Amino acid sequence: MRILVTGGAGYIGAHTCLVLAERGHEVVIVDNFSNSSAAVLPRLAHLAGRPFACEEVDLRDRAGMDALFARHAIDAVVHFAALKAVGESCEQPLAYFDNNISGTITLLQAMKQAGVGRLVFSSSATVYGAPDAVPVREDAPLRVTNPYGRTKLVVEQLLADVQASDPGFHVANLRYFNPVGAHPSGLIGEDPSDTPNNLMPYVCQVAAGRRDHLSVFGGDYPTVDGSGVRDYIHVVDLARAHADAIDYLERERQSLTVNLGTGRGISVLELVHAFERASGQAVPYRIVGRRAGDVAEVYADPGQAQALLGWRAEYDVDAMCRDAWNWQSRNPDGYTGTGDAVPDQPPVR
Ligand SMILES: NC(=O)c1ccc[n+]([C@@H]2O[C@H](COP(=O)([O-])OP(=O)(O)OC[C@H]3O[C@@H](n4cnc5c(N)ncnc54)[C@H](O)[C@@H]3O)[C@@H](O)[C@H]2O)c1
Structure with a gap:
């Protein structure tokens, strides 16, 4: 199939493009590079053994999206393109509604x-807000915060x-818990342009000496050690689920x-502590x-x-x-400064 991946140059999108290509799909990326770098493209091509078509278009540009669909005979769309920082969304709600909702409307019109x-x-699991019970099932109440x-x-x-x-329209809503990690090659990974919003990239930067300590918010929750509990999922496992969802939509x-x-x-x-073992680096932290x-604990029931x-997470x-440390230590400044040179090291799968 020929699959359009919106936001395909971003963190989860890039890993998914690779899995789709490995499964024999043709991939077309559309991205406005508002939170990503074109330097990912030669790395993806290197890993996949062939280049990816990539169009620089903003999803809200209806004429640009219509022209894109006219140029490529697209069979299905994987839609990542969005702004994703919770704190920023509280400061700039209109920018979030415009980008994430208007962008989706324009995409749907073009489709x-x-x-x-x-x-x-x-x-995202964020649609469950603070769930009443764990593990969280898909029929839990939805109440965003x-x-x-x-x-x-x-x-x-x-x-x-x-x-x-429209009886001919089918959608797979994938509610991600906490995506972390990077491709085992160390060639693609999460590259936050600012202070990381999520735990793992922050831990990586502390281990690399870019920040002096990690603040752990809350040490008195009723959990195994008092700190908050979440469901972390390896980005390669997550990427695989998108290819499985495409198969499902096609089959069912x-x-x-x-x-x-x-x-x-x-x-x-x-x-x-797992990170310290994996990296051999100390991660100084302070409980604040x-x-x-x-909330104390949020983790998924992934049974559905x-x-x-037929998908389940494989990486522990x-x-x-x-893999997060491998990416961080090979790319201390993320994609910045690497230009778009194809790296020397052979791909590792
Ligand atoms: N990373 C997480 O923790 C997490 C958790 C749950 C859900 N999600 C969702 O997964 C998706 C991908 O997340 P990610 O972590 O890869 O984020 P990311 O920022 O790395 O990727 C998003 C990509 O979309 C592009 N983009 C944004 N707005 C666009 C627009 N209007 N037109 C074209 N391109 C646009 C960005 O440039 C970027 O390349 C997002 O929808 C996010 O909300 C992420």
Whole structure:
């Protein structure tokens, strides 16, 4: 199939492009590079053994999107392109609604115009807010707590309405828990342009000496060691689920919503210690007060993904830390400064 990957130059998108190419699909990337670098492209080509088509278009540019669909006979879309920082979304809600919701509307209009009826959507466990119980199942109440989360919920609802109106339109809503890690080659990974919002890239930067310590928010939760527990999932496992979702839409011709997590909760301190073992570096940390709105434990029930997609996470926390550190130590400044030279080292799969 020829698959359009929106936001394909970003963190999860790049890993997914690679898996799709490895499964024999043709991939077309569309990205405005607002949170990514074109330097990922030669690295992807190196790993896949062939170049990827990439178009620099903003999803909100309807004429640009129509022209893109006219140039490429697209069979299905994997939709990553979005802004994703919770804190920033509280400061700039309109920018988030515009980019994430208007961008999706324009994409759906262009898909309809081109007669494309299969979409895999990057949703998030953030749609559950603070869940009443763990593990979290897909039928748990949805109650978002910030504008970013609201954009994900609104898009899920929008997609449900489009499905209801069009029997030929099918969507896979994938609710990610906490994606971490990097491709085992160390050639692609997460490259936050600013202070990282998520734990793992922050831990990486502390281990690399770019930051002097990690603040652990809350040491008195009723958990294994008092720190918060989350469900971390290796980005390569996550990427694989997108290819499985494409197969599902093609095979079953119906929609689905699934959680993507390991089903295993890991505490912040467990992750820090696993990272120290994997990297051989110390990760100094300080336990500080809880953050407003944080909950003790959130982890997935991934049973539905296994039942419907035949998918389950394979990498454990040690592999997540090993690959995150491999990426960080080979690319201390991320993609910056590497230009777009194809790296010397052979790909590792
Ligand atoms: N990383 C996480 O922790 C996490 C968790 C749950 C859900 N998600 C969702 O997964 C998706 C991918 O996340 P990521 O971590 O790879 O983020 P990312 O920022 O690395 O990737 C997003 C990509 O989309 C591009 N983009 C953004 N707006 C665009 C627009 N209007 N037009 C074209 N391109 C645009 C960016 O340049 C970037 O390359 C997002 O939808 C995010 O909300 C991420």
